[in-house]
Amino acid sequence: MMRDNSYQAVMSRRPEIMxxxxxxxxxxxxxxxxxxxxxxxxxxxxxxxxEMQEIQGATGVGNTPLxxxxxxxxxxxxxxxxxxxxxxxxxxxxxxxxxSFKARRAANAVHHAKKLGYKGVIAATSGNYGAxxxxxxxxxxxxxxxxxxCYDSQYVGQPEIIEKARKCEAYGAEVLQTxxxxxxxxxxxxxxxxxxxxxxxxYTPFGIAGVETLGYELAMQFRERExxxxxxxxxxxxxGGNLTGxxxxxxxxxxxxxxxxxxxxDLTGLHMASDNHFNRxxxxxxHTGFGMPFATSPDRSDVPRSAxxxxxxxxxxxxxxxxxxxYMTEALAQLEGLERGPAGNTALAAAFALAQExxxxxxxxxxxxxxxGAGKHIQAQLTFARENGIRIFFGNPDEEVKGENIILPEHPxxxxxxxxxxxxxxxxxxxxxxxxxxxxxxxxxxxLMAETKTDKPFIVAELEKMNITVKV
Amino acid sequence: xxxxxxxxxxxxxxxxxxQRAPQLPEDTKQVPFLMWAKGFLIADAEMNSLVTVKxxxxxxxxxxxxxxxPSYQHNYGTFVPELLRIGADLRRERWGGDDDxx
Numbered sequence: 001m002m003r004d005n006s007y008q009a010v011m012s013r014r015p016e017i018m019x020x021x022x023x024x025x026x027x028x029x030x031x032x033x034x035x036x037x038x039x040x041x042x043x044x045x046x047x048x049x050x051e052m053q054e055i056q057g058a059t060g061v062g063n064t065p066l067x068x069x070x071x072x073x074x075x076x077x078x079x080x081x082x083x084x085x086x087x088x089x090x091x092x093x094x095x096x097x098x099x100s101f102k103a104r105r106a107a108n109a110v111h112h113a114k115k116l117g118y119k120g121v122i123a124a125t126s127g128n129y130g131a132x133x134x135x136x137x138x139x140x141x142x143x144x145x146x147x148x149x150c151y152d153s154q155y156v157g158q159p160e161i162i163e164k165a166r167k168c169e170a171y172g173a174e175v176l177q178t179x180x181x182x183x184x185x186x187x188x189x190x191x192x193x194x195x196x197x198x199x200x201x202x203y204t205p206f207g208i209a210g211v212e213t214l215g216y217e218l219a220m221q222f223r224e225r226e227x228x229x230x231x232x233x234x235x236x237x238x239x240g241g242n243l244t245g246x247x248x249x250x251x252x253x254x255x256x257x258x259x260x261x262x263x264x265x266d267l268t269g270l271h272m273a274s275d276n277h278f279n280r281x282x283x284x285x286x287h288t289g290f291g292m293p294f295a296t297s298p299d300r301s302d303v304p305r306s307a308x309x310x311x312x313x314x315x316x317x318x319x320x321x322x323x324x325x326x327y328m329t330e331a332l333a334q335l336e337g338l339e340r341g342p343a344g345n346t347a348l349a350a351a352f353a354l355a356q357e358x359x360x361x362x363x364x365x366x367x368x369x370x371x372x373g374a375g376k377h378i379q380a381q382l383t384f385a386r387e388n389g390i391r392i393f394f395g396n397p398d399e400e401v402k403g404e405n406i407i408l409p410e411h412p413x414x415x416x417x418x419x420x421x422x423x424x425x426x427x428x429x430x431x432x433x434x435x436x437x438x439x440x441x442x443x444x445x446x447x448l449m450a451e452t453k454t455d456k457p458f459i460v461a462e463l464e465k466m467n468i469t470v471k472v
Numbered sequence: 473x474x475x476x477x478x479x480x481x482x483x484x485x486x487x488x489x490x491q492r493a494p495q496l497p498e499d500t501k502q503v504p505f506l507m508w509a510k511g512f513l514i515a516d517a518e519m520n521s522l523v524t525v526k527x528x529x530x531x532x533x534x535x536x537x538x539x540x541x542p543s544y545q546h547n548y549g550t551f552v553p554e555l556l557r558i559g560a561d562l563r564r565e566r567w568g569g570d571d572d573x574x
Binding site: 007071074075078120143144145150151153155159162163166169172173174175176177178179180181182183186187194195271273274275276327330331333334335374375377378379380381382383384392393394408411412 | 483486487491492493495496497499500503504505506507508509510527528529530531544546547548549550552554555557558559561562563565566
């Protein structure tokens with residue numbers, strides 16, 4: 001029998017395709033009200049920390065170096081009030097086999113696919129995750145297909161994404177590229193159905209749990225080196241998995257005093273599904289276009305219940321501008337002798353500003369770096385921006401207009417990190433989770449407390465503002 | 473004529489303008505949703521004709537033949553003078569001002 005492969009037909013088969021392709025019956029974790037049992041899902045479908053360390057270690061993933069940024073710290077102190085200027089460290093995740101921390105997520109996902117007997121893996125990603133899955137698939141002898149949004153309708157591609165396609169192909173993967181639009185998901189579903197391959201989603205419990213080893217390693221490395229845990233762990237935030245997994249790993253290590261801070265490039269005003277805006281972005285990840293919606297509505301991902309739930313762990317969320325991240329990328333090369341990809345330096349740009357608020361004896365760690373290369377490089381990306389009519393000049397980064405200009409700081413003392421109102425994000429998550437219900441239960445309130453890392457009075461006050469009653 | 477077995481790139485219109493997902497911004501609705509794939513031509517074909525290719529994972533995909541033996545041309549961009557200034561500024565800020573010492 002021929003399957004109906006029209007857009008509507010395939011989209012309507014989404015639940016059954018998903019179930020067959022990730023091997024998880026998400027339904028079993030649903031709670032009676034609006035929530036689901038997150039911890040049970042993570043426990044029953046994930047791996048233990050030691051299992052993950054073994055899985056990752058077997059393919060050379062993890063145990064990346066922890067490096068102190070002495071010169072960046074010294075520079076930050078120059079502009080900080082007396083006694084301020086925390087020590088800045090980075091965890092050099094670019095040292096992973098595929099060049100980013102995504103290798104951790106992919107190692108688990110591909111191991112799991114192999115264990116369940118799938119012949120191949122598919123992932124929908126324009127980011128480093130594609131190369132990570134392709135690299136792992138190569139090691140395990142599985143086939144691999146990566147679907148990526150790469151070009152606008154005029155076939156002009158983002159150089160950074162083109163480089164990622166190249167890397168996937170270098171590992172023997174098939175790369176399917178699309179123009180701008182969420183219909184990529186339709187292609188993804190048809191591929192899963194056609195091939196019967198495993199959905200190596202970024203958002204499964206095993207994928208997210210794969211990042212727990214990063215948080216755990218951080219705690220262990222700091223204890224060995226400094227005799228204590230870092231004060232702040234800064235994570236570049238997009239889909240939320242990096243922050244979620246790292247925070248969970250820190251908790252597993254007992255590092256409950258470390259503050260978890262997210263950082264994104266501010267791309268406010270650029271529409272992520274706009275064909276015209278696509279090539280006016282100089283960042284394809286680590287930005288607010290993913291960071292905001294995935295924080296406030298985590299289940300928008302490609303699985304029914306995302307394991308990436310950043311607001312459960314985030315203490316603070318900082319925004320930086322494109323010009324500041326490019327500036328910091330150059331600073332990392334010129335002062336620390338490390339050439340790393342621009343997007344992964346988002347949290348580093350925020351760290352440079354945040355360090356100036358903190359005491360000299362405190363420690364800030366930026367928990368990832370990513371590889372750099374042709375296309376995926378500060379010079380390639382600034383050139384591409386110029387070709388697309390973006391003006392690049394020195395000035396006050398606060399005046400940057402996304403899609404129109406990139407303002408490089410006139411002076412390093414102008415580097416800033418801007419706080420997002422966390423309570424606004426939390427309120428937005430509550431609204432999305434409730435999705436139109438007029439009354440919820442006590443159990444739902446507890447779910448929302450966990451989802452937002454808040455207490456009962458906060459949830460109750462927010463519900464009152466929305467005219468939602470709590471059933472006793 | 474492009475020979476059977478040649479590695480090529482094809483383009484395919486997945487959804488025409490007008491039949492795209494409802495939640496899209498206007499500019500995106502007005503253009504088709506396109507897909508590109510690479511594979512070995514399964515039969516001799518002319519450029520810009522409708523062909524079938526066998527991808528590296530062995531799938532058969534149909535589309536318009538647009539490029540023969542596709543390769544990557546992305547690079548490190550052109551001269552960006554701002555980067556020279558940033559480097560010099562940062563080194564001066566960190567290590568002091570005398571150019572001759574560097």
